Amino acid sequence: MTDVKRESDVEILERPRERVKEPELFRVILHNDDYTTMEFVIAVLEAIFHKSPAEAYRIMMTVHLEGRGVAGVYPHEVAETKVEKVHETARAGGFPLRASLEEV
Numbered sequence: 001m002t003d004v005k006r007e008s009d010v011e012i013l014e015r016p017r018e019r020v021k022e023p024e025l026f027r028v029i030l031h032n033d034d035y036t037t038m039e040f041v042i043a044v045l046e047a048i049f050h051k052s053p054a055e056a057y058r059i060m061m062t063v064h065l066e067g068r069g070v071a072g073v074y075p076h077e078v079a080e081t082k083v084e085k086v087h088e089t090a091r092a093g094g095f096p097l098r099a100s101l102e103e104v
Contacts, residue, residue, distance in 0.1 A: 023075040025104040028082050032067045036095040048085050
């Protein structure tokens with residue numbers, strides 16, 4: 001019988017640390033036009049972006065005065081869906097309201 005010396009009977013395997021990559025975020029921008037009513041923009045912000053009436057009013061005024069306003073910041077897929085929903089809702093309401101994405 002041969003003697004084999006072992007320092008330990010336990011082998012420790014180290015797992016490499018997995019880094020979770022945060023999803024890239026995108027701003028959903030609403031653009032001003034001369035036809036969409038302020039009330040409709042507020043309704044869109046409340047319904048699609050779940051903004052409070054006061055926050056929806058503030059964003060609507062930013063869109064009105066500055067030509068564009070940030071409706072929210074989301075991961076890419078969510079932001080795309082929100083933009084599509086804005087366009088569908090605007091078409092259904094007969095308004096030309098436009099939304100776009102902008103990388104944060």
